[in-house]
Amino acid sequence: MSDELKNNHGLKGGEFLTKETDPVNVFTPEDISEDQKMMADTAKDFIEKEIWTKLDAIDNQEPGLTVKLMEQAGELGLLGASVPEEYGGIGGDFNTNTVLAMEMGKSHSFGVSFAAHTGIGTLPILYYGTKEQKDKYLPKLASGEMKSAYCLTEPTSGSDALAAKTTAVLSDDGKYYILNGQKMWITNGGFADILITFAQVEGDKFTSFIIPTDTPGFTRGEEEHKLGIKGSSTRALFLDNVKVPVENVLGEIGKGHYIAFNVLNVGRFKLGAMVTGGAKKYLSVAINYANERKQFGKPISSFGAIKYKLAEMASKIFVSEAATLRTSGLINDLEEKLISEGTSYSDALIKAAEEYAIESSIMKVFGSEILDYVVDEVVQVHGGYGYSEEYPAARGYRDSRINRIFEGTNEINRLLVVDMLVKRSMKGRLDLLGPAMAIQKELMSIPEFGNEPEGVLAKELKAVQNAKKAILMIAGSAVQKFMMKLAEQQEIIMCVTDMVIEAYACESAILRTQKLAKLKGEDAVALHIAMTQVYVSDAIERIALHGKHAVTAFAEADELKMLNLGLKRFTKLDPINTTKLRRQIADELIEANEYKL
Amino acid sequence: MKIAVCVSHVPDTATRIKIAADQKSIDPAGVSFVLNPYDEYAVEEALKTKEKFGGEVVVLSVGGDRVKETIRKSLAMGVDEGVHLKTDEALDSFAIAQALADEIKSLGSELVFMGKQSVDYDSGMVGQLTAELLSFNSISVCVTFNLDGNTITAEREIEGGKEIVETSLPCIITAQKGLNEPRYASLKGIMAAKKKVIQEKPVASTPALVENLQLKMPTAKNPGRILGTDSSAVPELVKLLHEEAKVI
Ligand SMILES: Cc1cc2nc3c(=O)[nH]c(=O)nc-3n(C[C@H](O)[C@H](O)[C@H](O)COP(=O)(O)OP(=O)(O)OC[C@H]3O[C@@H](n4cnc5c(N)ncnc54)[C@H](O)[C@@H]3O)c2cc1C
Numbered sequence: 001m002s003d004e005l006k007n008n009h010g011l012k013g014g015e016f017l018t019k020e021t022d023p024v025n026v027f028t029p030e031d032i033s034e035d036q037k038m039m040a041d042t043a044k045d046f047i048e049k050e051i052w053t054k055l056d057a058i059d060n061q062e063p064g065l066t067v068k069l070m071e072q073a074g075e076l077g078l079l080g081a082s083v084p085e086e087y088g089g090i091g092g093d094f095n096t097n098t099v100l101a102m103e104m105g106k107s108h109s110f111g112v113s114f115a116a117h118t119g120i121g122t123l124p125i126l127y128y129g130t131k132e133q134k135d136k137y138l139p140k141l142a143s144g145e146m147k148s149a150y151c152l153t154e155p156t157s158g159s160d161a162l163a164a165k166t167t168a169v170l171s172d173d174g175k176y177y178i179l180n181g182q183k184m185w186i187t188n189g190g191f192a193d194i195l196i197t198f199a200q201v202e203g204d205k206f207t208s209f210i211i212p213t214d215t216p217g218f219t220r221g222e223e224e225h226k227l228g229i230k231g232s233s234t235r236a237l238f239l240d241n242v243k244v245p246v247e248n249v250l251g252e253i254g255k256g257h258y259i260a261f262n263v264l265n266v267g268r269f270k271l272g273a274m275v276t277g278g279a280k281k282y283l284s285v286a287i288n289y290a291n292e293r294k295q296f297g298k299p300i301s302s303f304g305a306i307k308y309k310l311a312e313m314a315s316k317i318f319v320s321e322a323a324t325l326r327t328s329g330l331i332n333d334l335e336e337k338l339i340s341e342g343t344s345y346s347d348a349l350i351k352a353a354e355e356y357a358i359e360s361s362i363m364k365v366f367g368s369e370i371l372d373y374v375v376d377e378v379v380q381v382h383g384g385y386g387y388s389e390e391y392p393a394a395r396g397y398r399d400s401r402i403n404r405i406f407e408g409t410n411e412i413n414r415l416l417v418v419d420m421l422v423k424r425s426m427k428g429r430l431d432l433l434g435p436a437m438a439i440q441k442e443l444m445s446i447p448e449f450g451n452e453p454e455g456v457l458a459k460e461l462k463a464v465q466n467a468k469k470a471i472l473m474i475a476g477s478a479v480q481k482f483m484m485k486l487a488e489q490q491e492i493i494m495c496v497t498d499m500v501i502e503a504y505a506c507e508s509a510i511l512r513t514q515k516l517a518k519l520k521g522e523d524a525v526a527l528h529i530a531m532t533q534v535y536v537s538d539a540i541e542r543i544a545l546h547g548k549h550a551v552t553a554f555a556e557a558d559e560l561k562m563l564n565l566g567l568k569r570f571t572k573l574d575p576i577n578t579t580k581l582r583r584q585i586a587d588e589l590i591e592a593n594e595y596k597l
Numbered sequence: 598m599k600i601a602v603c604v605s606h607v608p609d610t611a612t613r614i615k616i617a618a619d620q621k622s623i624d625p626a627g628v629s630f631v632l633n634p635y636d637e638y639a640v641e642e643a644l645k646t647k648e649k650f651g652g653e654v655v656v657l658s659v660g661g662d663r664v665k666e667t668i669r670k671s672l673a674m675g676v677d678e679g680v681h682l683k684t685d686e687a688l689d690s691f692a693i694a695q696a697l698a699d700e701i702k703s704l705g706s707e708l709v710f711m712g713k714q715s716v717d718y719d720s721g722m723v724g725q726l727t728a729e730l731l732s733f734n735s736i737s738v739c740v741t742f743n744l745d746g747n748t749i750t751a752e753r754e755i756e757g758g759k760e761i762v763e764t765s766l767p768c769i770i771t772a773q774k775g776l777n778e779p780r781y782a783s784l785k786g787i788m789a790a791k792k793k794v795i796q797e798k799p800v801a802s803t804p805a806l807v808e809n810l811q812l813k814m815p816t817a818k819n820p821g822r823i824l825g826t827d828s829s830a831v832p833e834l835v836k837l838l839h840e841e842a843k844v845i
Contacts, residue, residue, distance in 0.1 A: 042787070
C-alpha cells in the first residue's frame, strides 16, 4: 500500500455527498500490491483448475464435491483469509480480502458456498465470539475442517428479519437454551457443521446462537430446486427442541440484531466485490466470442451494435470496480487507524464496516445490477449460442439473478441508504443540513458563469459535484415536507437512492482515472478517460430523470418550479459524442481480446 | 543437499503480445508475466525431492528487476531462498547458462531442476548448456524422476515413445509437462515468502554468441477450404499442394 494511502484522512461514511476527495487518497485497482495480486492469482488458479472444470458436476450437486472443494480451498488458505493468524488464518487486511472476493466471484455456485462460509458464517464468531468460541471454531473454519451456515431467514420473515419466530427458552437448570423453529433458504444448509442462528429469548430478545448440527432435534429439509446457483446447497432447517449450551450464545442476549446487521454490512460489500469480479470474467467471454463468431463475412465484433454492447459493459464494470476498491480502501484504512489507536481487532472491524454501511449497501445494489446487465448482454452477444448449455453465457445469466435478492434485497438496501443518511444527519453524525441550506441559498442567487473547469475529467467532476447538490436539494425538501413520515414515501426514497448511487459511482470512476492520469500521464489513460466519460455522460441524465420523478411526486406550484429549475441547473453536462468514445473503447477491447484493466 | 531450481519470467501465453519499436523485443506494456509453465514442474520436483530427502531449495533467475516477481512466486510455493542474477541486457541462451553455471558452482549444488524450455524464446538449450559448462550429467524432457542414493532414474519423452535412462549426481534435470502436478502458492506460503531472502548478484558479462536480428509476428493463417467430397477433387488438391502450399 502506498504511503499516501496510509495517511488518508478518509471521509466518514456518507460524507462523499458533501465533501470532495483527493484522488491520491483513493484505493484503486492500480494500487493492488504484488502480494495481493499473488493471492488473487492463487484463487484464480484454483478456480480455473478445480472449479471451471467441474461446473456441471457442482451444479448437479454431486455428493461430497462442494465439501471437498471447500476443504481444498481451506488448505490453500482461502477460507481463512480474513481470520487472524493466531486463529490459524492468514490475517489478510480488508483490501486483500476484497481482491480475493473479486476473484472468487468468478466461481459461480461455489462462490456462494464460499461466501456464506467465510463471510456470514465465520465473521459473527470473529466479531462477537468469546475467546473460547474463537479458539474452538475459528481455526477449524479457516482450515475448512468445519463448514458454517448463517440462519436468519424464516418462512414468514425474510426482509423483516427481526420478526423471526424461532424461540429459545432457558432450561430450568440454566445450562442450556431449548430452540424451536424453522429456518428457510439456508446456504450450505446441506452440509454445515455449525449454524450461526438467531432466535427470540423470552419472546422478543433477539439473540444469536452457535449450533453444532450434530445436536439432537436438528434436521435438514430437502435441497431447494433453484433458478440459478444450482450447485450451492440451499435448504430449510428445522429445530425441534434443540438443546444449545449457554456457552454457545454469541454476543449478548437481546443483542442479536447487532450481529445480524453488522455482519451483513460486510456481506453486502463483499457481494458487491464478488459480482464485479464475475462481471469482468463475463465481459471477456463476450469479447472473445464476438471476435470468433463471423456473420456476413465478418467477426460480429466489427458491428457497431455489438461494439456498443462491449463498450457499455466495459464502462459499467470499470466504474463498479473503481467504486468497489474505493469503498474497500475506506474500510481498510479506518480499520488500520482504529487498531493503531488501540481499538481491539474485532471492534475495529465492526466499527469500520458500520461506518461505511451506506457505501456497502450502494455497492451491493450497484454491483448486482451491473452484473445482471452484463450477463444479459453476454447472452445477447452469443445469439442462439447464448441460449445453449454448451456455452458459458447461460450459466452466467441464471447464476447472476440471486445477487439482487439475498444479503438484503436491492429494495431493502435502497431504503437503507436514505434511512441511514437521514438518521446520521439527525444524530449529528453527518452534517447534511449545513450543506443543504447552503444549496438553498445558492439557488436564490444568480448562477455563476465562470470559466470552464480544466484538467482531466474536470467537467465531469464538476457535473458530479453539482449532481450531489441536486441530491441534497431534493432530499432536503422531501425531509422538510414529510419529516418523520418520509419512510412512507418509498418511491421518492428509491429515486433519491438511485441518484446517490450514480453520484458515488461517477465520482469513484473519476477519482480512479485522475489518480492514474497523474501517475502515468493523460495519454496512457485514454481508455480510462473514455469509459469514465461514457458512464458519467449518461449517468447525469439518469440522475436528472430520477430527480424529476422525485420532485414531481411531492412538490407543487412555486416549490415545484424552483426545484425543477434547480434540478436543471445541477444536472447540466455538455453532450459529448459517446458513440465515438464507445467505438474507441470497443476497438481496444477487441484488439486485446479480453477486458484486462 | 542443496537443490537448485532455475526459473524464467515469461509473458503469459494467453496475452496478445506486440513487437516493440526496436523490432527485437516485445513491448512489455500491458503484458502480464508469469512463472514459465515448465519451470513450475521444476519447482514442484525440487520441492518434492527436498520433502523426501531433506535439504534446501534455492531458486535462481536471470534478468531485470521484473524477474523478482517470479522468484517470489517460487518462494511462495515453498522454495527456501532466491538468487536474482541481475542484468538489464537481453542475454542469449549461452550467456544465461554461463550465469547460472557460475552461481550453481558457488552454491555447491549437485542437483538442478529447470523447465525443458521457456515459453518466450523457446530455445530449449539452457539446461544442456549449463550442464556442459559445469560438466554435470543431464537428462532433458523428463516425465518421471527418481533419486536413489547417488543414482537418478528418469523417463524422458522421445519421438513416439519414452526412454528410461539412468545417471548419477551431479545432474541437471529439465522438466516436461506430466512430471508432476505443481502445487499452488498457498496464502500462507505467500505470507511466508515475504520473510525469505532474495540475494541480488550482478551477472558477469559474457559476449553474445547469437544475435537477435528481428522479431516477426506469424502470418495470419488462411481458413481451410473444402475442394470437394469425392475423388474428383484430387487433381485440384494435388495442384494446390504443389503450387500454393509448396509442400509436394
Ligand atoms: C438462494 C438463496 C440463498 C439464501 N441464503 C440465505 C442464508 O444463507 N441465510 C439466510 O438467513 N437467508 C438466506 N436467504 C434468504 C434471503 O436473504 C431472503 O430471501 C431475502 O432476504 C428476501 O426475503 P424473502 O425471500 O422473505 O422476501 P420478502 O421479504 O418477502 O420480499 C419480497 C419482495 O418484497 C420486497 N419488500 C419486502 N419488504 C419491503 C419493504 N419494507 N419495503 C419495500 N419492499 C419490500 C422485497 O424487496 C422483495 O422484492 C437466501 C435466499 C436464497 C434465494
